Every structure is written in structure tokens, then in C-alpha cells.
Amino acid sequence: MDEYNKPAITTQALGRMPYYIQQLRMLRNENIDTVSAPKIAELLNLNEVQVRKDFAAISTSKGKPKAGFSVTELITNMENLLGYNNADEAVLVGAGSLAHAILTYEGLKTYGLKIVAAFDINSAYIGTEINGTKVISAEKISDLCRRMKVYIGIITVPASQAQIVCDQLVAGGVLAIWNFAPIRLSVPDHILVQNENLAASLAILSKHLKEKMKYLDLH
Amino acid sequence: MDEYNKPAITTQALGRMPYYIQQLRMLRNENIDTVSAPKIAELLNLNEVQVRKDFAAISTSKGKPKAGFSVTELITNMENLLGYNNADEAVLVGAGSLAHAILTYEGLKTYGLKIVAAFDINSAYIGTEINGTKVISAEKISDLCRRMKVYIGIITVPASQAQIVCDQLVAGGVLAIWNFAPIRLSVPDHILVQNENLAASLAILSKHLKEKMKYLDLH
DNA sequence: ACTTTATCAGTATTATTATATTGATATTGT
DNA sequence: ACAATATCAATATAATAATACTGATAAAGT
The missing domain is CATH 3.40.50.720 (NAD(P)-binding Rossmann-like Domain)
Structure with a gap:
């Protein structure tokens, strides 16, 4: 419920969240359940490290080497962050x-x-x-x-x-x-x-x- | 016609130009012909130094202590910068x-x-x-x-x-x-x-x- | 003429954001 | 089981932008 030891999310990162959500939803529709930061970076034309940092800032769990992050989990985390469930x-x-x-x-x-x-x-x-x-x-x-x-x-x-x-x-x-x-x-x-x-x-x-x-x- | 020795204008400063233009035009309408950076900063709720720097970046002439900058000149400079005269x-x-x-x-x-x-x-x-x-x-x-x-x-x-x-x-x-x-x-x-x-x-x-x-x- | 003052220009500092680097680790393939 | 590899996390560096500081100067007041 709380987020100590989390790098506080920056304004710029926040502005990228909608792009991430959009992209992640597309992947979910294709039944892809894990995705790496470099992959998302490539799709959205962003820097790999930046994407990883952004994910780290909002994700409740860590990414796994070789596999990446859970698509559904990222979506849920971002939706919560942005107030999807309590507009x-x-x-x-x-x-x-x-x-x-x-x-x-x-x-x-x-x-x-x-x-x-x-x-x-x-x-x-x-x-x-x-x-x-x-x-x-x-x-x-x-x-x-x-x-x-x-x-x-x-x-x-x-x-x-x-x-x-x-x-x-x-x-x-x-x-x-x-x-x-x-x-x-x-x-x-x-x-x-x-x-x-x-x-x-x-x-x-x-x-x-x-x-x-x-x-x-x-x- | 050229702008060596000018601090190149930053993206952020550029984004503030429309606000400046709008404000400067209002002043011109009130027949005010010089204005200081602190005054504009106060009107637009910005930092004084930031405004002065922005003005310095686009103005063809310098501001004068105690008086400030020429309103019409600033407007002209900004309009040229943004392509007012050749849309x-x-x-x-x-x-x-x-x-x-x-x-x-x-x-x-x-x-x-x-x-x-x-x-x-x-x-x-x-x-x-x-x-x-x-x-x-x-x-x-x-x-x-x-x-x-x-x-x-x-x-x-x-x-x-x-x-x-x-x-x-x-x-x-x-x-x-x-x-x-x-x-x-x-x-x-x-x-x-x-x-x-x-x-x-x-x-x-x-x-x-x-x-x-x-x-x-x-x- | 002299002093005061608001403002300037230029430089320095700090904050924010993006990117690069390094070493660790989970998965894949042999 | 072991090596190779993609990816991660964490830290370091660089780029960008905002703000603070310092000394100079033009205008206004005495």
C-alpha cells in the first residue's frame, strides 16, 4: 500500500505512461504475457534504460532477466497509478x-x-x-x-x-x-x-x- | 540577420513565447512601451530570471536597467521567431x-x-x-x-x-x-x-x- | 553632482531528466 | 550440469533547464 524505497515517479515518466498502457494493452490482446524494456523501447522509439526505469518506478514486482516484466501486472500498476479504478x-x-x-x-x-x-x-x-x-x-x-x-x-x-x-x-x-x-x-x-x-x-x-x-x- | 553569440533558444523557452506575446500585446494595447522582466514574471507567475533570459535569447537589443525592454520590439522579435510573417x-x-x-x-x-x-x-x-x-x-x-x-x-x-x-x-x-x-x-x-x-x-x-x-x- | 534604486547581464549553482556503464541473474540451449 | 546470453538493477555520467548570486548601469530623487 505504500511506496517507500521506490524512486518517486517523475512528471516526464508520468507523461509516458499512457503510451506504455496503450502498447501493453496491444500486447495483451496478442496474448503476450511478458515483455522486456528493450522491446517496449523499440516499439515506442524510446531509450531502453528509460523504459526500464519507468517500469521500476511503478511496478509492484521486479523484472526478470531474460524474460522481462509481466504485461498484465504493468497494466494494472499503471491503471492504479492513473486512477483508472476511481476516476x-x-x-x-x-x-x-x-x-x-x-x-x-x-x-x-x-x-x-x-x-x-x-x-x-x-x-x-x-x-x-x-x-x-x-x-x-x-x-x-x-x-x-x-x-x-x-x-x-x-x-x-x-x-x-x-x-x-x-x-x-x-x-x-x-x-x-x-x-x-x-x-x-x-x-x-x-x-x-x-x-x-x-x-x-x-x-x-x-x-x-x-x-x-x-x-x-x-x- | 544572424544570431551568433546568442544563447540558443531552448524548447522550454519557446513554449513560453506564446504567453509572452499574449501578455505583451495586452500591454501594448494599454500604450505601455517598456516593461521589465520582473513585471512580466509577476503577471505570468514565472521566475524573474527565467523571463529575463528568455527575453535575452530572442531580443535584438538589450534591456535597460531601471526601465526594462521595449514592448513592441519584443513582440516583433517573437513574431519573427515563430514565423508570424511567413506562416x-x-x-x-x-x-x-x-x-x-x-x-x-x-x-x-x-x-x-x-x-x-x-x-x-x-x-x-x-x-x-x-x-x-x-x-x-x-x-x-x-x-x-x-x-x-x-x-x-x-x-x-x-x-x-x-x-x-x-x-x-x-x-x-x-x-x-x-x-x-x-x-x-x-x-x-x-x-x-x-x-x-x-x-x-x-x-x-x-x-x-x-x-x-x-x-x-x-x- | 551625488546617492539611491530598480533592473540588467553574466556567471554559478542546483534540480531535473536522460543516457551510458557495470556487474549480477534468470532462462535457454548444449 | 555448464556455458552463453538477454535482461535486469544499480550506479555513474551527461544533458537540459531552472534558479540564485554578483557586480554593473541607467534612471530617478535629493
């Missing part, structure tokens, strides 16, 4: 196409999230359902979060409204915010913000490509 | 709600991307338009990419089809791929892949929250 409830604010994409995203439950309500200010959306989730007037954010004891909020509204929405979520007792608006939210110290910034990824891709193109020009 | 053309594959969200995302042009075509296999979508972009049959991916000399591809199809689509893009001469499918694509060495993995972010958020909750329980 947190979350609310989503903003009912646009991004919200739609999130609500229909199969990964949600797998990685520990269950969206219990969606909010919007646009009366045209209010009362409708998106993939089984009711859209409710944004006025009720604080009230409903508090009453339902929801601790995670997802923000998909435009940048201009993100801070307002954020404040309402915080007022409603939300502790963690998954923010898709391209701004840095200002929150009290104890609130967790995970920014999902398309602009940032795009910037990185664009810059890398420019470097590559420059390089190609010279040769 | 790359890209194609998008998969016409679902995520594609919709990307196509209507205002940030695109700002950060150097212009989507010239969208592809899908679903005949119900083919021929329609999303926010002004035509949806074309997925059979034509390779051919069209090559003819239009498009070097960036965006993948928003389900995981099961992502590799196939990826191969078609590569066959069409695409050099950089922005991948929203939750798998690690296998590509030739010279192809750039930027993964945008919702599952990974979610995993990180979920884990952090669990730690926080555990901590709160103990007090």
Missing part, C-alpha cells in the same frame, strides 16, 4: 468544438477522469447534451461544484473569459484546473493548473521545422 | 471535433501555421467545408501534399488509423507532424513529430491532484 469527477466550462472533442475522447475514463457536467454562457447550448453530458448555465458553476464536491475543472473558453471562469471554479472549491485557454491563469497558491497550450506546441513544431529547413538548404 | 502551410487529416477545434483556433496564424486542406475517409464529410477549409478524400493525401509542397501534417484521426495516415503524409513529402493521436508514431529519422497527448496531460494532472489530496487528508 475523479470533473466539470468542463465552455461548450465549443474543443469541449466536444474532450467529451468524446475515449482516453478520459482510462486516465482517471469523468466529466459530470458542462457549462456554457450561450443559451443556445444550455439544456442540450454533448455525448451524454448536460450543458448547464455558467452562472451555476460555483454552486454546483461545491454541492457536487467536484475538484477538477476543465476550461475551454476563449482567453478573454478564462480568468473569470477560473475564479468561479476556485470559488466553487475546485483544486485542479486543466486549462486549454492560451493564457496563464492567476490562482491562489494551493490550486494546481495544468496548461494545455496548442500555441506552445505549435511554436515548438514551427521552430524545429525552420531549423530543419535551414539545415536542408545548406546541403 | 507555414499545413494539411490536417481527420475531420472530427478535434479537427474542428484546431481549424477554428485563432492562434494558428499567429504562431506560423496556415491549414490549406483537410482530409477524411468519411464520405459524409468530403466536399464540405470547415471554417473555410475544404475536406478532401484521404486517398489524395500523398498526391496533394507533394503537389502543393506542404511540409507539415496534423493528425487528428483515432489511434488505430494514425500510423497509416502518418505513412501517407511522409510519402507525400511531409517533414513535420503534429500528432494528436495517443500513440507514438514510427517515422524515418528525418521526420519531426510533435505529440500532443491529452492522455499524458491528464495523467499528470490526475497524479498531482492525488498527491495534493493525500497531503490534505493528513492535515
